[in-house]
Amino acid sequence: xxxxxxxxxxxxxxxxxxxxxxxxxxxxxxxxxxxxxxxxxxxxxxxxxxxxxxxxxxxxxxxxxxxxxxxxxxxxxxxxxxxxxxxxxxxxxxxxxxxxxxxxxxxxxxxxxxxxxxxxxxxxxxxxxxxxxxxxxxxxxxxxxxxxxxxxxxxxxxxxxxxxxxxxxxxxxxxxxxxxxxxxxxxxxxxxxxxxxxxxxxxxxxxxxxxxxxxxxxxxxxxxxxxxxxxxxxxxxxxxxxxxxxxxxxxxxxxxxxxxxxxxxxxxxxxxxxxxxxxxxxxxxxxxxxxxxxxxxxxxxxxxxxxxxxxxxxxxxxxxxxxxxxxxxxxxxxxxxxxxxxxxxxxxxxxxxx
Amino acid sequence: xxxxxxxxxxxxxxxxxxxxxxxxxxxxxxxxxxxxxxxxxxxxxxxxxxxxxxxxxxxxxxxxxxxxxxxxxxxxxxxxxxxxxxxxxxxxxxxxxxxxxxxxxxxxxxxxxxxxxxxxxxxxxxxxxxxxxxxxxxxxxxxxxxxxxxxxxxxxxxxxxxxxxxxxxxxxxxxxxxxxxxxxxxxxxxxxxxxxxxxxxxxxxxxxxxxxxxxxxxxxxxxxxxxxxxxxxxxxxxxxxxxxxxxxxxxxxxxxxxxxxxxxxxxxxxxxxxxxxxxxxxxxxxxxxxxxxxxxxxxxxxxxxxxxxxxxxxxxxxxxxxxxxxxxxxxxxxxxxxxxxxxxxxxxxxxxxx
Ligand SMILES: CC(C)[C@H](C(=O)O)[C@@H](O)C(=O)O
Ligand SMILES: CC(C)[C@H](C(=O)O)[C@@H](O)C(=O)O
Numbered sequence: 001x002x003x004x005x006x007x008x009x010x011x012x013x014x015x016x017x018x019x020x021x022x023x024x025x026x027x028x029x030x031x032x033x034x035x036x037x038x039x040x041x042x043x044x045x046x047x048x049x050x051x052x053x054x055x056x057x058x059x060x061x062x063x064x065x066x067x068x069x070x071x072x073x074x075x076x077x078x079x080x081x082x083x084x085x086x087x088x089x090x091x092x093x094x095x096x097x098x099x100x101x102x103x104x105x106x107x108x109x110x111x112x113x114x115x116x117x118x119x120x121x122x123x124x125x126x127x128x129x130x131x132x133x134x135x136x137x138x139x140x141x142x143x144x145x146x147x148x149x150x151x152x153x154x155x156x157x158x159x160x161x162x163x164x165x166x167x168x169x170x171x172x173x174x175x176x177x178x179x180x181x182x183x184x185x186x187x188x189x190x191x192x193x194x195x196x197x198x199x200x201x202x203x204x205x206x207x208x209x210x211x212x213x214x215x216x217x218x219x220x221x222x223x224x225x226x227x228x229x230x231x232x233x234x235x236x237x238x239x240x241x242x243x244x245x246x247x248x249x250x251x252x253x254x255x256x257x258x259x260x261x262x263x264x265x266x267x268x269x270x271x272x273x274x275x276x277x278x279x280x281x282x283x284x285x286x287x288x289x290x291x292x293x294x295x296x297x298x299x300x301x302x303x304x305x306x307x308x309x310x311x312x313x314x315x316x317x318x319x320x321x322x323x324x325x326x327x328x329x330x331x332x333x334x335x336x337x338x339x340x341x342x343x344x345x346x347x348x349x350x351x352x353x354x
Numbered sequence: 355x356x357x358x359x360x361x362x363x364x365x366x367x368x369x370x371x372x373x374x375x376x377x378x379x380x381x382x383x384x385x386x387x388x389x390x391x392x393x394x395x396x397x398x399x400x401x402x403x404x405x406x407x408x409x410x411x412x413x414x415x416x417x418x419x420x421x422x423x424x425x426x427x428x429x430x431x432x433x434x435x436x437x438x439x440x441x442x443x444x445x446x447x448x449x450x451x452x453x454x455x456x457x458x459x460x461x462x463x464x465x466x467x468x469x470x471x472x473x474x475x476x477x478x479x480x481x482x483x484x485x486x487x488x489x490x491x492x493x494x495x496x497x498x499x500x501x502x503x504x505x506x507x508x509x510x511x512x513x514x515x516x517x518x519x520x521x522x523x524x525x526x527x528x529x530x531x532x533x534x535x536x537x538x539x540x541x542x543x544x545x546x547x548x549x550x551x552x553x554x555x556x557x558x559x560x561x562x563x564x565x566x567x568x569x570x571x572x573x574x575x576x577x578x579x580x581x582x583x584x585x586x587x588x589x590x591x592x593x594x595x596x597x598x599x600x601x602x603x604x605x606x607x608x609x610x611x612x613x614x615x616x617x618x619x620x621x622x623x624x625x626x627x628x629x630x631x632x633x634x635x636x637x638x639x640x641x642x643x644x645x646x647x648x649x650x651x652x653x654x655x656x657x658x659x660x661x662x663x664x665x666x667x668x669x670x671x672x673x674x675x676x677x678x679x680x681x682x683x684x685x686x687x688x689x690x691x692x693x694x695x696x697x698x699x700x701x702x703x704x705x706x707x708x
Binding site: 081084086090116117118121137138140143144145148152153154155156157158159160161162163164189191192193194195197198199220221222224225226227228229230242243245246247248249250252253254256258 | 435438440444470471472475491492494497498499502506507508509510511512513514515516517518543545546547548549551552553574575576578579580581582583584596597599600601602603604606607608610612
């Protein structure tokens with residue numbers, strides 16, 4: 001189990017350190033885990049002059065899975081586009097062909113108050129968003145800023161999906177729906193965009209191979225509304241890269257505790273990159289204040305999806321549930337009556353619960 | 355004051371009828387209002403075989419303003435793309451050059467319970483979303499579904515903005531911010547899309563002409579989160595067509611009562627199309643159940659933006675506030691202790707309050 005560990009920027013190193021402690025417990029209990037570190041994003045620019053240098057690339061290509069903290073920070077804002085931290089993230093996704101981004105939005109009962117939505121609207125929330133991650137307008141050509149025939153400057157990007165790209169993400173989404181409540185909602189804007197009309201057509205075609213899954217379709221604007229109106233109507237949602245970027249963030253915020261939400265980005269063979277859904281939080285970096293649970297839960301997803309170690313994954317997830325039940329809270333999820341702990345203090349509690 | 359009235363489909367005719375009654379009161383009190391009707395969307399397809407026939411086009415081109423109910427219905431779902439009701443809507447926007455879509459998200463104190471968000475998060479909510487409406491990936495060329503060089507089918511659309519298109523919507527947004535709390539948030543995905551990097555650059559440039567407005571920038575994924583986390587941080591938001599489609603619907607649903615929300619779509623000379631933010635609700639069409647208030651408030655926006663009749667606009671808005679305070683509620687916003695009224699019953703109440 002070769003894991004490339006990329007702490008990244010901001011709070012990345014702190015949260016990664018706690019996830020590594022968890023993995024070390026599993027190793028000492030018998031899992032053949034090997035971890036090696038490399039920089040990504042701003043940290044990689046600082047060390048190697050590039051956000052995804054070949055040192056990191058080689059380590060990640062050789063590894064079975066990648067565990068990432070987070071990338072980005074204000075000190076990199078004025079770098080030219082190609083060198084900015086998020087370019088490292090986009091580059092590693094494309095390089096490793098991580099086309100399937102799984103982003104769960106789960107509300108932990110103990111944290112129900114953290115949501116800005118009424119408890120009855122979100123209690124028990126458990127949505128899995130499957131976002132296509134290596135296509136769409138993120139990578140489509142042509143793109144750029146240029147002077148047009150009328151002598152005016154204009155800018156353009158290309159939304160683009162091939163049949164094969166849609167088919168493979170459809171299979172991932174239907175496969176996940178089969179393991180859950182067998183309800184899949186495909187989100188498109190088929191009334192306006194040919195690309196998503198095509199997306200819908202392929203989804204309907206793939207659905208014939210999964211007769212037990214109930215497939216529905218929703219326009220992206222309506223999906224953005226329905227997530228607010230009645231999020232529990234959803235089981236699994238599947239959508240393209242840009243709509244998935246927007247809707248998965250909206251869905252995660254419904255829980256009020258994005259410090260708790262992991263993510264996985266998988267290739268065709270379940271090699272994956274695992275990272276918390278939240279960002280690098282430069283404002284609290286280095287202060288031992290961050291919430292490491294999303295990163296620890298990302299490691300659990302890794303055990304499940306890449307290493308097929310369901311028991312170990314559940315052991316980690318149960319340890320997280322235990323510490324919540326015990327009342328331990330980092331600052332982002334703290335409420336009166338609980339025990340406020342630091343990032344490393346939360347790591348201590350999880351290790352103890354394991 | 356020549357107004358083209360387009361009832362459209364579904365509940366369109368019912369809600370338009372109530373808004374017309376309101377306008378007739380103002381006419382009898384002295385405003386030189388003239389109204390003529392034409393079909394749009396499915397109704398136009400039924401009558402003329404096209405969702406935006408030349409009969410409608412001529413009337414709308416001649417008018418000073420257009421009042422629209424809503425378009426769309428399941429009976430038109432299997433028409434070929436070019437004939438579907440929403441094509442009529444896209445066509446009229448483009449034909450009349452209605453590039454500035456104003457979509458307020460306002461929470462009426464009397465309806466605070468309707469929101470799925472906690473009262474303290476949304477009470478007093480008053481956001482104005484300015485969405486560019488005639489550019490972006492909605493209209494960008496090239497677009498289509500084709501077989502690529504590898505013999506595989508693929509589909510594509512083009513996000514595109516010229517400098518002039520961005521500049522003119524920027525001026526509208528800054529102008530509106532000047533009349534409100536002077537805070538403008540421009541939403542982009544400048545870390546990934548050149549088109550929105552360009553958008554951001556032009557926004558910053560136009561900002562120099564409005565030194566009193568505080569301009570901020572937010573990525574679209576973060577904006578989708580912040581609308582859920584803390585919507586009251588926003589005053590005016592400005593964004594492109596597709597992001598605006600998604601975010602304005604999300605924002606309107608924060609109020610829990612989209613039956614109350616009007617919209618305006620303006621050209622360079624404040625000619626405008628006014629319509630409720632909600633859809634054609636085919637399930638309740640013809641039953642006298644719909645909420646006409648969003649359409650009545652759209653007529654108020656028309657008085658304000660196209661006809662510069664601020665007093666008349668406020669008179670209508672105050673009448674709406676009065677009927678809410680009196681406890682009249684259509685089914686969509688009904689709660690115990692209030693008086694449930696039909697669509698026409700609500701129209702009666704507003705006319706009485708006027
Ligand atoms: C940082 C950015 C490029 C990235 C994206 O848009 O994919 C992020 O928002 C995410 O969702 O992982
Ligand atoms: C019906 C559809 C084409 C339209 C749009 O996407 O603009 C609608 O969603 C809207 O927001 O007015």
